[in-house]
Amino acid sequence: MEQSLEQERNRQARSTACAAVDSLAVSPTGIVQYTSRGRVLVVGDEEAQLFANRIEPPLHAEVLLQKGSEEPGVPVVAVGGRKVRINGHLGAFVIELGEPGKPSFQRIESDMVLDFGEKPLIGAEFLPPGYWYFSTEPQEMDRALLEIAPMVGTFEKPRFFDYDPDICAHARAGREGCERCILACPADAIISIGESVEVNPNLCQGGGVCASVCPTGAMRYAYPSPADTLRRVHLMLKKYLEAGGNDPVVLFASEADAMSLGELQPNILLLVVEELGSVGLEVWLSALAWGAQEVLLADGESVLRGIRLNLDEQMKIADSILHGMAYPANLIRFLGAEEIGKASGAKMPQISAAAFESFNEKRTMLFLAIDHLFQQSGSSLEMISLPDDAAFGRIEVESSACTLCMGCTSVCPVKALQAGNDEPRLQFIEQNCVQCGLCESACPENAITLQTRLLTSVEKRRQLVTLHEEAPFLCCSCGKPFASKGMISKMLDQLSGHPMFQSERAIKRLQMCEECRVVDAIQDQDAIDAGIAIKQPETNQRKN
Incomplete structure (x- = not known):
């Protein structure tokens, strides 16, 4: 009797929540x-x-x-x-x-x-x-x-995607980086066009997995937008809990598979999406932060093998994050239609539901959800190890090899790596890093390695830390700082056997700033003869 009363209360709470969600409008998109x-x-x-x-x-x-x-x-x-x-x-x-x-x-x-x-x-x-x-x-x-x-x-x-090349980690300066969207697209609609990618809107059919695997949020699902989907999830859970519902389980199903699900338990909140691949890590973790006990994905006939494999990889990352916070395993998982009604897997412990709003920025949503879940877990763990393909982590710099050429900072698409203003200093913000590998491939000294991990401290994750620094090298002519000592030492070593840099004056010119180097070169007959500098014409001024 008591169980049937709870079920009826949950059923009424679900009806209230569904009615609230049905009233939400969806942001418009373009037409193809x-x-x-x-x-x-x-x-x-x-x-x-x-x-x-x-x-x-x-x-x-x-x-x-x-x-x-x-x-x-x-x-x-x-x-x-x-x-x-x-x-x-x-x-x-x-x-x-x-x-x-x-x-x-x-x-x-x-x-x-x-x-x-x-x-x-x-x-x-x-x-x-x-x-x-x-x-x-x-x-x-x-x-x-x-x-x-x-x-x-x-x-x-509808046009199903938006793309922001400014934060895309695909390529920079001829260096290859992330290819996740290209490899994941089940329609072969995405190609590389140099330093960015291009989506053929006529081939794109809204599979959505490109947005789910994108580490930066450069590729974004557009119909509905991420904020629209998140708003539906948040409102559904909020209204259900306010109406007295217990133990909410969020179930995502594609439009093609939703009709085959049959009658669901009263505490299962069904959210139908165009394609299951459009719902990824930031949505799942936000649902748990907003009070869901579990997040289920309906494993129906419409879920293509490639989409399933990519979502499985994202689930492994989610499981690693949650396990690091001492939450139960498999809180986010696929289930077949026949399993959903009788599923009784591990559930989230009771936590205070988060109140953060919904945004289109993927990384913002991820960290809002992660930080709330960690705060509620009571864990004191400072660092969580993650799978190798996770888009969180740090870089390590071998100081003995780094010359502070700043080639890595010039290719970083998310400003995780930064130059130290006028000082030869390499700095890093871990929260920004998506482990795309562009810095590693751009480093001429092979001084950079990547390490996936998640720092649980917001302050440490956002802190600007120095990875390597040196005293500046001072121009031997005017005394102005213009490079690092390591860079000048490397250059002198590499050019030691070059025929144009055998004289003492030529070697000394390498240790000058750009302005002093030009002045010295045009006064050096050897440099003029070698074609390094052009002799300036003499000017005669006559007095009238």
């Missing part, structure tokens, strides 16, 4: 358009040819015949052993056969592709809009006909 004129390329063998004859106006079919003989009817292009490359999306597919420049090369344009081959011509987990892959079973072919029937005209979808 497609235009299809109805050209359909049907890929396969003789069965594909038979299917193509069933396609009627306003659709127009053409067959890409992989094997078998041509039959009368719709136009047919035989592969004939040529290599097939296909790119594009609804309204703009380009299929190339053979090698460009050779007589056998052929190019086909199509608005849609129906692929009945042994395997898809496109290897992405998320096939592009306008590309369908079906078996040749009769019911599958009937379904294919229904899929393409309405696909003539102009179509719209």
